[in-house]
Amino acid sequence: MRDFVADHVRDIPRSGIRDFFEIVQSMADVISLGIGEPDFVTPWHIREAAIYSLEKGHTGYTSNLGLPKLRQAITSHVGRKYHLQYDPKTEVLVSVGVSEAIDLALRAVLNPGDEVLYHEPCYVSYSPSILLAHGRPVAIPTREEEGFTLTARALEAALTPRSKALMLNFPTNPTGAVLEGEELENIARLCVERDLLVLTDEIYCEIRYDGRSHTSIAALPGMRERTVYLNGFSKAYAMTGFRLGYACAPAPLIEAMMKVHQYSILCAAITAQEAAVEAIEHGDGPVERMRREYEMRRNYIVAAFRDLGIPCNLPGGAFYVFPRIGVTGMTSRDFALGLLQEKKVAVVPGTAFGACGEGYVRCSYATALPQIKIAMARIAEFLEARGALPARQLATA
Amino acid sequence: MDPLLQLLRRNALAPREDLARQLGLTTAEVDARIAALESDGTIRGYQAVLDPERGANGDVTAVIEVKITPERGGGFDRLASRIARFDQVTGCYLMSGGYDLLVFVEGENLREVARFVSERLSTIEGVLSTATHFRLKAYKENGVLLQTEPEPGRLPVTP
Numbered sequence: 001m002r003d004f005v006a007d008h009v010r011d012i013p014r015s016g017i018r019d020f021f022e023i024v025q026s027m028a029d030v031i032s033l034g035i036g037e038p039d040f041v042t043p044w045h046i047r048e049a050a051i052y053s054l055e056k057g058h059t060g061y062t063s064n065l066g067l068p069k070l071r072q073a074i075t076s077h078v079g080r081k082y083h084l085q086y087d088p089k090t091e092v093l094v095s096v097g098v099s100e101a102i103d104l105a106l107r108a109v110l111n112p113g114d115e116v117l118y119h120e121p122c123y124v125s126y127s128p129s130i131l132l133a134h135g136r137p138v139a140i141p142t143r144e145e146e147g148f149t150l151t152a153r154a155l156e157a158a159l160t161p162r163s164k165a166l167m168l169n170f171p172t173n174p175t176g177a178v179l180e181g182e183e184l185e186n187i188a189r190l191c192v193e194r195d196l197l198v199l200t201d202e203i204y205c206e207i208r209y210d211g212r213s214h215t216s217i218a219a220l221p222g223m224r225e226r227t228v229y230l231n232g233f234s235k236a237y238a239m240t241g242f243r244l245g246y247a248c249a250p251a252p253l254i255e256a257m258m259k260v261h262q263y264s265i266l267c268a269a270i271t272a273q274e275a276a277v278e279a280i281e282h283g284d285g286p287v288e289r290m291r292r293e294y295e296m297r298r299n300y301i302v303a304a305f306r307d308l309g310i311p312c313n314l315p316g317g318a319f320y321v322f323p324r325i326g327v328t329g330m331t332s333r334d335f336a337l338g339l340l341q342e343k344k345v346a347v348v349p350g351t352a353f354g355a356c357g358e359g360y361v362r363c364s365y366a367t368a369l370p371q372i373k374i375a376m377a378r379i380a381e382f383l384e385a386r387g388a389l390p391a392r393q394l395a396t397a
Numbered sequence: 398m399d400p401l402l403q404l405l406r407r408n409a410l411a412p413r414e415d416l417a418r419q420l421g422l423t424t425a426e427v428d429a430r431i432a433a434l435e436s437d438g439t440i441r442g443y444q445a446v447l448d449p450e451r452g453a454n455g456d457v458t459a460v461i462e463v464k465i466t467p468e469r470g471g472g473f474d475r476l477a478s479r480i481a482r483f484d485q486v487t488g489c490y491l492m493s494g495g496y497d498l499l500v501f502v503e504g505e506n507l508r509e510v511a512r513f514v515s516e517r518l519s520t521i522e523g524v525l526s527t528a529t530h531f532r533l534k535a536y537k538e539n540g541v542l543l544q545t546e547p548e549p550g551r552l553p554v555t556p
Contacts, residue, residue, distance in 0.1 A: 035551055352556075
């Protein structure tokens, strides 16, 4: 019998996270810092809106682009918060999570062999999504010393005549990096100069710290016409299981994405869309409460890693830290597997997010503080038992 | 609200070191800020949140709507603080709407609360009327849900 699986699908490596997930799932009583979703349940007023829509019998299809009132709410929201102006009739598409919107955008714009640049460490789906759309992924490593942000210099060095699009994800999963100020302007300018399309996944933009607010690259001069702005409800509103995201872009791009969307998905679930209207219109309070809680946990976990002598950047957004566990002498995988087997604490090896994640692990602090405290105490025990506690080594040196 | 106050409202027994780490302060700074909040009267005390269903508070709790006559000069304040001083009164608020004061009263039994209302509260000069409602069941106390449900599970590792 022939091998029926397509070459380009077969060639995509298994997700590093999935391997790890299977080990974790086989164990009991694991404290997990490996979860990329809020530990808060969706705020009650949003769940209640979903229930109400079911009570009213809103169970049919919606328009391909999504409920008009949701698109209206989305454009008002991004206008008010990020100074982005889009037409709700033609420039917004509601998708099944940002993941679908990324896939749509890539499939809508790539010709075989087109190069798509993205910064690493990054979310696990970027490279596979580019490959599935027959593009060529080009990773740009980012550095801890630069806060894991993308620099215009690094971007310029990676450009070739086949470069077509740049994918951005700030704040970043898995590093919590942000991109702002002059560097953001330089990158925008370079994108205009080199005629690049930007796909900007800003799913964590509501979770920013230290009193800073988020600036979208789409709001910069010359960028609106060459940007697909992607966002969703999962992280800010703790609605991961509703699977709802959206794309805002100039009408021709949305039209192209809609062609793919209407034949593959038709529309996002109506119950989720009804809930999302409530979230966007009345969710600011709960979003802010959750954000403040994350900020305090961030402060705690960063201080705890530094106390152990493990360098750890202070992330500007999202709910991940990316400590440099390489100082213990272990690889990411050895650290994560050893910690899991010996101390039942799950973290994700940095290599799951790209080769340049070696020497790091991702720890999510979307977990209640008491759990984080126990996890950090166990990490200290784990390192001590191996004589790999950097703080101790420094003290005795 | 001050983030320190938020943390204390959630758990006043949280170790100072934990508070300090979450707020990016030293423990000495946290101690100093708490001391300042206590001395300026922002923090009035620390209490445990108890489940009323377990007979932990007084066995009977009533909410009483009280209409009173305002006085020239002081308005409702003198009468309100006079009522608030009773040990049985656990809360006393001036309200807008159909009555003036909302008074929370705790007692050992129904009779004790009834006697407080008829003998102490109603007889105060200036109290025009009272309407007493007894609590039947508690669902949430000081922001804490009393009927705990199992946490919905999350996948142990997700991207």
